[in-house]
Amino acid sequence: MRARRTLSLILCCIFSLSPSHASPTSSISNSTNSTINALSGPALAVDTDQLAVFTTRNQQAGWPVILGTVLRGGPTNATISWSFPQLGSVLCTVSGVVNQSCAGPVLDVIFPSAGSYGVSITITDASTNALFTTQTFSVNISTGNAVPTGTRREVRDLTTGQWSRFVQAAHVLKTFGVWDHIARLHSAAMQDKSMERSASHGGPSFLPWHRAFIRVTELCLQTAGNDMSITLPYWDWTFDQPSFASSPILTDSFFGGNGDPSVNGAVTSGHFCDASVSSCPSSSNWPVPVEFGGPTLRRTFAADLGATISTQAQMDALTAVELYDQSPFDANSTAGFRAGMEGWILGVYGEMHNGIHRWLGGQFSNVPTSFFDPVFVAHHANIDRHWYAWQQAKGCVDWNDGCYAPIDDDPLVNSSTPGAAQLNGTWRIPGHQWSDHMWPWGIAPKDVATASIYSTWYTYADRGTLSTDAPMPIVAGEGAIEFVSAAPNGFLEHFVVLLYVAVVVSIAVSFL
């Protein structure tokens, strides 16, 4: 009885947000004038009959805030224009709005200093130019790091509730289009043609860029789950190396297993799969854009015959290395912690980071598509954990020679360094040196590359015995936002339904 009443209330909520109940496209609602505190704001900053606006928690001024809209009703082909009066104008070429079309449903904004920033959104029908809605609100950015310190645990050390809240939050981000937005950032950082070098791979910034990147993801997950205790799990894959193919991480208990060759490598069950296959629960649907190897998440375990998994002994040898990086500071560097961890010093340390990507195959095996596989965050949290251990062993509590390279004005960077450019008479690798902003953010290696931020942002719990290989059931609710249905072809065309399950359940209980 209880279940039935809860279900009917959920259906009622879904119905109330359904297209048939949405306002007609001609209606124009007044400004909502709500305020988002970007450090502690709700997942839904603005929530009307016509649209919801999503904002991430951010670290502090200078960190990206991801804003996203979800239309409820309205034009199927919409133009969304954002205006940030203090940052200049409605155009997205203004300072503070990063390199992207302002007409998109999701964008990153860097608010350069603390303060309250007005934002207005105008949505029009792209075919008729008819105005659908306009909304204004403000975003408050503070100076300090008010986000509480989290603890990142090995995947197998998470409680069932911790794991389930992570999974649910990831699905909320997916539904809002934010996961795909972050994935596109990872792709664009690799492919950015304005630089000679990738902003994020094959160079010194590999470790700091990914530290910032997965931290942004973690903050997004906290917002999506409306739960600041959500943290990224890490996957200690050297523990699994002796029998890697049977790692419990690669089962439906955790990040899911291999793709099915009979359906083009699609993952067909687990928490992140193709819901068009009957073995995949609809709440697990994890669509991938076609241009990123979609429409499904795919994996092809061990299909790349050259892919190998580094051993614990190789990891131990690498973390004992003194040098951070060495000329030519790219995939051809033959010594140093960065090149070893990224996976370029094969004969000594094995494939490290690269080997995991290649072995899993599918989207994960290509840099531009790899973030579409959610195991990305656990893999890279593990890379980040080892970098912290290395920094702590060297005593990099703040800037110390040897903890990062190249430093600013580094004499090791010269005219023969790949991708180097002469700036003010000095050769530099743009985006990779100590004080350089790492595209697309106003964040430099120096902002994240010291161990002093450890214990301020998050700490890594040592791995436990990793004996919890038994399947973990999906536990719904637990006070987090429950994901109910995905928008299958991009959320502008469809209607995202988010339910605050705790509220719904408490209403249901009050009926009993």
Ligand SMILES: [Cu+2]
């Ligand atoms: Cu990676």
